[in-house]
Amino acid sequence: xxxxxxxxxxxxxxxxxxxxxxxxxxxxxxxxxxxxxxxxxxxxxxxxxxxxxxxxxxxxxxxxxxxxxxxxxxxxxxxxxxxxxxxxxxxxxxxxxxxxxxxxxxxxxxxxxxxxxxx
Amino acid sequence: xxxxxxxxxxxxxxxxxxxxxxxxxxxxxxxxxxxxxxxxxxxxxxxxxxxxxxxxxxxxxxxxxxxxxxxxxxxxxxxxxxxxxxxxxxxxxxxxxxxxxxxxxxxxxx
Numbered sequence: 001x002x003x004x005x006x007x008x009x010x011x012x013x014x015x016x017x018x019x020x021x022x023x024x025x026x027x028x029x030x031x032x033x034x035x036x037x038x039x040x041x042x043x044x045x046x047x048x049x050x051x052x053x054x055x056x057x058x059x060x061x062x063x064x065x066x067x068x069x070x071x072x073x074x075x076x077x078x079x080x081x082x083x084x085x086x087x088x089x090x091x092x093x094x095x096x097x098x099x100x101x102x103x104x105x106x107x108x109x110x111x112x113x114x115x116x117x118x119x
Numbered sequence: 120x121x122x123x124x125x126x127x128x129x130x131x132x133x134x135x136x137x138x139x140x141x142x143x144x145x146x147x148x149x150x151x152x153x154x155x156x157x158x159x160x161x162x163x164x165x166x167x168x169x170x171x172x173x174x175x176x177x178x179x180x181x182x183x184x185x186x187x188x189x190x191x192x193x194x195x196x197x198x199x200x201x202x203x204x205x206x207x208x209x210x211x212x213x214x215x216x217x218x219x220x221x222x223x224x225x226x227x228x229x
Contacts, residue, residue: 035218037165044122044223045157045165045208050216059216095164103212105155105170112164 002026004034004096004110011116017084020113022096029077030054033099035106036070036081038092048094050102051079086117123147123209123221130227136197139224141209143190147219153212154192156185159223160205168207169194196226204228 007021022034036048049060051070058070069082083090094113097106123143131137141154148154152172157165167176169185172192182197192211196203209221 033216037220045159045210045220046122047210047218047220050218061217097165102216103151103153105153105167105210106157106165107167107170107176109164109166 002108004098004108006094006096006110006113009114009116011118012086014086014088014117014119016086016117017082018086018115019080019082020094020096020115022079022081022110024053024077024079024098029074031100033102033104034070034072034079035097035099036068037095037097037106039095039112040089040092043092046092048081052102053079083115086115088117091115091117121147121219123211123219125207125209125221125224127222128225128227130229131196131199132229133199133201135199136195137199137226138196139194139207139209139226141192141194141211141221143211143219145190147213148187148190148192148211151212151214152187154185154187155210156183156194157208157210158203158205159208165208199228201228 005023010018030053035050051058053072072079096110098108154172156169158168159165172187173185184195207224
């Protein structure tokens with residue numbers, strides 16, 4: 001079945017980097033955009049960025065520009081999100097989600113990856 | 120980009136109808152009719168309930184409906200059921216692949 005499976009929980013120290021993966025299965029990987037969305041504990045959803053798995057082009061939320069990098073590996077149908085210079089306020093569940101067109105809704109979501117930033 | 124504005128909470132009794140609003144500026148919605156709504160139960164990933172303002176994905180009950188007027192989108196749930204109790208988020212396409220979410224609304228079924 002169509003699914004996005006994310007990597008496991010991470011605990012990082014302030015200033016470090018984290019790399020979260022999102023492996024797609026059950027559909028043609030390059031036909032759908034992948035977005036990343038984060039949710040701090042008890043808070044709402046915040047859009048992080050988008051990657052086109054076909055060509056690798058990306059767009060990031062202005063607030064995270066310079067600290068977030070999204071890449072993809074078409075040989076393993078996997079998208080990666082790296083967040084650097086981690087701060088305590090980056091503590092959140094990070095979700096990947098797919099959409100068909102660049103303006104379409106997110107129809108399939110990953111299970112989420114908890115990233116905790118703590119000294 | 121500021122979040123879209125949603126009420127923090129709404130409540131209703133089983134069988135009743137409720138409406139959740141989602142207000143933004145013209146730049147938030149960007150003149151597009153690409154508003155979607157997501158349901159999120161505690162500890163779970165969000166689930167798509169409405170896309171393109173008023174369309175339901177396959178498998179979503181027709182008790183869920185969406186609309187938009189000007190810079191306010193709305194989600195209406197009719198015939199409230201206990202399992203509808205969850206957080207609901209609106210989202211809008213804002214151009215160049217970007218998105219903005221609402222702050223979320225906690226629905227309590229009394």
